[in-house]
Amino acid sequence: MEELSAGSTGSAGSNGSAGSAVSAPDKDTDTDEAAGGGAGSAVIATRALTKRYRGGQLAVDGLDLTVPAGSVFGFLGPNGSGKTTTIRMLMGLIEPTSGTAQVLGRPMPRAAKAVLPQVGALIEGPALYGFLSGRDNLLRYDSADPTADPRTRRARVAAALDRVGLTAAAGKKAKAYSLGMKQRLGLAAALLQSRRLLVLDEPTNGLDPQGMREIRALVRELASDGTTVFLSSHLLDEIEQVCSHAAVMAQGRLIAQGPVSELAAGARGRLVVTTPDAADAARVLKEQGIGDVVVEEGAEGAGARVTAESPPPDRDLAELNAALVTAGVRVRGFGLEQASLEDAFVALTGEGFDVAG
Amino acid sequence: MSRVETSRAEAMPEAASQAARAPGLLWTFGLFRSELVTTFRRWRTIALLGVLAAVPILVGIAVKIETGDGSSTGGGPGGGGGEGPAFIAQITNNGLFLVFTALAATLPFFLPMAVGVIAGDAIAGEANAGTLRYLLVAPAGRTRLLLTKYATTMTFCVVATLVVAASALAAGALLFPLGDLTTISGTRISFAEGLFRALLIALAVAASLIGIAALGLFISTLTNSGIAAMATTVGLLITVQILDQIPQLDALHPYFFSHYWLSFADLMREPVYWDDLQRNLGLQALYAAVFGSAAWARFMAKDVTA
Numbered sequence: 001m002e003e004l005s006a007g008s009t010g011s012a013g014s015n016g017s018a019g020s021a022v023s024a025p026d027k028d029t030d031t032d033e034a035a036g037g038g039a040g041s042a043v044i045a046t047r048a049l050t051k052r053y054r055g056g057q058l059a060v061d062g063l064d065l066t067v068p069a070g071s072v073f074g075f076l077g078p079n080g081s082g083k084t085t086t087i088r089m090l091m092g093l094i095e096p097t098s099g100t101a102q103v104l105g106r107p108m109p110r111a112a113k114a115v116l117p118q119v120g121a122l123i124e125g126p127a128l129y130g131f132l133s134g135r136d137n138l139l140r141y142d143s144a145d146p147t148a149d150p151r152t153r154r155a156r157v158a159a160a161l162d163r164v165g166l167t168a169a170a171g172k173k174a175k176a177y178s179l180g181m182k183q184r185l186g187l188a189a190a191l192l193q194s195r196r197l198l199v200l201d202e203p204t205n206g207l208d209p210q211g212m213r214e215i216r217a218l219v220r221e222l223a224s225d226g227t228t229v230f231l232s233s234h235l236l237d238e239i240e241q242v243c244s245h246a247a248v249m250a251q252g253r254l255i256a257q258g259p260v261s262e263l264a265a266g267a268r269g270r271l272v273v274t275t276p277d278a279a280d281a282a283r284v285l286k287e288q289g290i291g292d293v294v295v296e297e298g299a300e301g302a303g304a305r306v307t308a309e310s311p312p313p314d315r316d317l318a319e320l321n322a323a324l325v326t327a328g329v330r331v332r333g334f335g336l337e338q339a340s341l342e343d344a345f346v347a348l349t350g351e352g353f354d355v356a357g
Numbered sequence: 358m359s360r361v362e363t364s365r366a367e368a369m370p371e372a373a374s375q376a377a378r379a380p381g382l383l384w385t386f387g388l389f390r391s392e393l394v395t396t397f398r399r400w401r402t403i404a405l406l407g408v409l410a411a412v413p414i415l416v417g418i419a420v421k422i423e424t425g426d427g428s429s430t431g432g433g434p435g436g437g438g439g440e441g442p443a444f445i446a447q448i449t450n451n452g453l454f455l456v457f458t459a460l461a462a463t464l465p466f467f468l469p470m471a472v473g474v475i476a477g478d479a480i481a482g483e484a485n486a487g488t489l490r491y492l493l494v495a496p497a498g499r500t501r502l503l504l505t506k507y508a509t510t511m512t513f514c515v516v517a518t519l520v521v522a523a524s525a526l527a528a529g530a531l532l533f534p535l536g537d538l539t540t541i542s543g544t545r546i547s548f549a550e551g552l553f554r555a556l557l558i559a560l561a562v563a564a565s566l567i568g569i570a571a572l573g574l575f576i577s578t579l580t581n582s583g584i585a586a587m588a589t590t591v592g593l594l595i596t597v598q599i600l601d602q603i604p605q606l607d608a609l610h611p612y613f614f615s616h617y618w619l620s621f622a623d624l625m626r627e628p629v630y631w632d633d634l635q636r637n638l639g640l641q642a643l644y645a646a647v648f649g650s651a652a653w654a655r656f657m658a659k660d661v662t663a
Contacts, residue, residue: 053660
């Protein structure tokens, strides 16, 4: 219904351009090393992947995403930045307007039948049949997979339930499940078979801290078995804790991607001086040519924090400290504060992360 | 049931997998079985079947009470089947006629409405619940899922019709005498022959629902709201029934899926008058082909955003 009504909002012009873009060269990789996309190669690779919805809205714009095999890949971005649209294109649910997407070395959505059995997915939260028990939900999803062996179905379902800690509630109707239990059941559905790739969209949504920790442990465990995990989350510290690589999206575009350590390093840390003589410290730092000096008043007696952009690499920090002390500033703390992924994110998108809510 | 399934089963394995035989069969039946179980475990499905089972019982009791009063059962009240064949007058003589009466009474509305609910909900209901995306990434395969949904809807057509027939037969046997019966043409046939004709009629009625099932499935691929799809399908059913009554639209009538529905009564002639029955089957096949293809084309190109 939404689509139908959206289509009427005048998209003739945009459709024209989209139509011509569809004919972008479709690289045929059916033949070459289709099955042997082993270690080292990319598990997900998109080139200029673009999706324009019928209303004319550009949801994903020229995405070049590379997810290395064996990585735990964090996919970051505020709501409406195109994360879910990207995931849906990767899973063959949505046809890209232009560009190509390869998953496990095969083009999507064309090779969906060969690729998807090796992929477990949790997309935009779990979806269950409320009138079926948790176990029957999993049995149904498993029977939808033509490669799943019906002889081992019950055993695999039981193992998946056990893995997410739902064995005790397996016989309950899914509509009686709490959000956290539904989330676990969704995860169990992704774990019905051994997978080469797991795509998890906000997997810890609705879970209590203990549940979140369990899921993180599960993700690490799966990753150590060699499964590539593609994890979208709005919890930066979660990404920082679990992920080896990350990509940041904003407004349909990919802003940055790479190993988490490099991304965080990209945002420069800050110089922090703790002192009761804040004004003097700020003056000295400015005299030394350090920019962006900010004085943060601390609690009574604790002294203020003076922060500044971190000095260029050729400056010796000891020299700076000496200059402060020489000027009579009582330095109680002096050092560089590492940039967090959140700093990197804010620097990249220019907005706070909690826009995602 | 078996007809639809086996023809599908024969068609599948070729396209399904070029690999071993076993996966081919699993490919076809794993999801179909799951779909059947899921559909028939729904309270809604059971309620629909319950209503359908109640109709013949109510008709039987109404006829029984009316004859109990001493008045002879004319072609008049109670039936609710519109201008259906006058089987109702014969119920008091032979309970088997309750089967024909019940099918004639439920075919214009109750049966197609039930089928419209199941067919309309087939894809849209899954989209509404979000389960469609998980079936597709399983991966169920769009063609396979659509075929499974259609096969399940057709199975429901047969089951629903048989529920009406069985309930009518049970009520007829309890309330009225059974025995040899007179065909519309006036010849006598044995009770066994009558039962066989009843089964044929039930199958003809089930086949009459092929068209609306395909139409409902197509509508179901257009929207993400199961309720909207069901309402549209049932709305179309009523519209077509009304249009079929308007004489000025005479030229269009032969193309309405409901136009030849009551042709099943011709199976009670001696010899059977096949012309309208064949036209009905041809028309249903046409609807299945047209709207089946439309549903397929639409579903293959659909962006699943729900």
